[in-house]
Amino acid sequence: MSIRIDPVSMTSILTNLFDGVAYGMLLFVIACGLAVTLGLMNFVNLAHGAFAMAGGYVCMLLVNQHGWPFFAALPLAFVSSAVIGIVLERTLYRHLYARSHLDQVLFTIGLAFMSVAAVDYIQGSSRVFINLPAALQGQFDVFGVGIGRYRLMIIVICGLLTIGLQMVLAKTRFGSRLRAAVDDPRAASGLGINVPQVFAFTFAFGCGLAGLGGALSAEILGLDPYFPLKFMIYFLIVVTVGGSSSITGPFLASLLLGIGDVAGKYYVPKMGPFVIYTMMIVILIWRPNGLFGRTAAR
C-alpha cells in the first residue's frame, strides 16, 4: 500500500518551511545579541528591539532618501546600531548590571517607550519600506517549490553570520575571553581579562547584529515605530527557550519559532499567535532554563 502525497500540498509545505527558516534566521540574528546580555550577563534588556529598529530606519533612510545601494547600507545599519549600543552601554546600561531585575525591567521598558515615541515623532507612525534592488524581488521555482529571492538572501547572509559567530566564540582569543568572563567574572579579571571591556564590546556587537537584522527584517516583519514592543516577546522567547549555554540553543529555538509561526499562521490562521505563546509557556514550565540550557550556575 502506498501513501499518496498530494504534490500541491507537498510544495506548499516546502515553501512554508523555507519561509519559516528565513524568518527564524532573521529572529536569530536580531536576538543573539540579547542572548548574550540576557542569558550570559544576566541583564534583562527589554529595549533590544529598539536597536533593531534603529538599524532598520538607518538603512531605510540611506536607501530611500540618499540613494545608497541596499548592500552598502546594510553594514552601515550594523555600525550605527553598534555605536548607539556602545554609547548607551557606557553611559547608562553599565550602572544597572548589579541592580535588581525589577530595576532593569523598568529602565529598559522606559527606553523602549522613548524609542517608540521618538521614531514616531521623527518618521511618522506608518510602516516604512526599503526600496529593494530588482535582483532581490520576486521568486523562482525549484522543482515547483517557490523560493523567494529575498528570503534566500536572508538565509545565506544569516547562515554565514551564524557560522562566523560560532567560529569566533569557539576558536578566537576574544571568544575564549568572553566565555571566561561569563563563566566567572572574578576569576577572569584575576587572570588579567578586562571584563567590563569584553562585555561592552559584546554588547555593542550584539546591538550591531540587531541593527543588521532590523534592516533585513523591514521586508518580512514590517518596520514601524512599534517594532520594539511588538516583537519584544519573540526575542525573549528565542533566548529563554533556547537557553544560553551556546549559540546553537538560541539558533535552534529561532528556527523552531520561525517555522512554527509561519506554519501556524498558514495552516491554522484562526489560532494565530496562540500556538507560539502556549508553546513558550509549556516549555518554560517543563524546562525553566530553556530547551537547550544547562542548569543555571548562578
Place this chain on the structure above:
Amino acid sequence: MSASSDVGYHAQRQARWHYGEAVFWLVVLACGFLFPSRYLIMTDILRLALFAISLDLILGYAGIVSLGHAAFFGVGAYAAGLLALHGIINEPVLALIAAGLAAMVLGFATSFLVIRGVDLTRLMVTLGIALLLEALAERFSNITGGTDGLQGIEMQPILGEIPFDMFGKAGFFYSLAVLFVLFLLARRIVHSPFGLSLRAIKNNPLRAAAIGIPVNRRLVAIYTLAAFYAGIAGALFTQTTAIASLDVFAFDRSADLMLVLVIGGTGYLYGGLIGAVIFRMLQEVFSTITPQYWQFWIGLVLVVIVLVGRQRLHYGVLFLPNLLIKQIAGRKAVVTVPESDA
C-alpha cells in the same frame, strides 16, 4: 525585652491606624465634593489605584515581578461586561464580586506556573499569559466583540437603588467605596502574620522555608488574592465606562501599572494610591504638551527614576514632610521610606 516580643511590638505598632492615614482618606472623600466636574478622571484614578494595590500585594510584599498583570484586569473587565450584557447578574455589586472571582480562578490556576522558576521565567510566563488571553479574546470575537469590544452595556442601579448618572458621580462614590473596603482588607492582610511571612519570603525564600513557612502555598495564596483585586479593578472599569475592549489586556497597561507603583513606592499599600494620582497628572500634563508623544515622557520618567534610584527618590520626597512632623509633633515620622524591594 526579648527578641520575639520586640518584633511583635513593632509589628503591632506598624499595624495601628495613624492620623495621617485618616486624613488621607478624608482628603480623598473631600475631593468627591470639591471637584464635581472631574468625576471621570477621579474615577479613573481610583480604578488605577485599586489595580496598583493588586500589583503591590505581589510585588511589594511577595517580590513577584509580573509583566502581565493586565491579564486579570482584562478577565475582570470582560466578565463584568458579559454578565451585564447578557443580564446574568444585573446587580453591579454582585457582578463585581463575580468578576473578581473569575479573575481569581485564573489567578489560582496560573499561580502554579508563576511560582516556578526565577525572575526571568516569571516575567516571561506572566507576559505570555497576558498575550495569550489577548489572542484568545481576539479569536473568540463572537463572544468578546473582537477589536470593537463589548458594546451596548447597560448598567443597572447599584444595590437596586442608585443609578449610574452621566456625570459619573455615582460611579465615583461607588468606586471609592469599593476601593476603601478592599484597601481595609489588604491592610489587614499585610499586617497579619500571613503578611509578615510574605515579607520573610521576599527577603529570603530559603531562610523562610527553613523556619517553617510553606513558601509555595503562601505565594499561591497571595497571587490568587492579587488576581481577585485586579479582576475587581477591571470590573470597575467596565461598569463605570460601560465598555470593554481588547486593550484591557494590552502590554502597555501592565507596563504603566509598574510605573504607577514605582512612582508611589512599593511595599506600603499607599504607594499605589499616591502613584496613581501622580501618574494620571503626569499623563495629563504630557498629553497637553505633546498629545501624540506622551509615551516618550513616560519612558523618560521611568529611566530617570531608575537611574536616580527608587530608594533615594522616595527619601528625598519624604524628607521635608518627615522633618516637619518631627519638629511639630516631636515624634518619629509617620510615613517611612518603604523597605527595599525585589
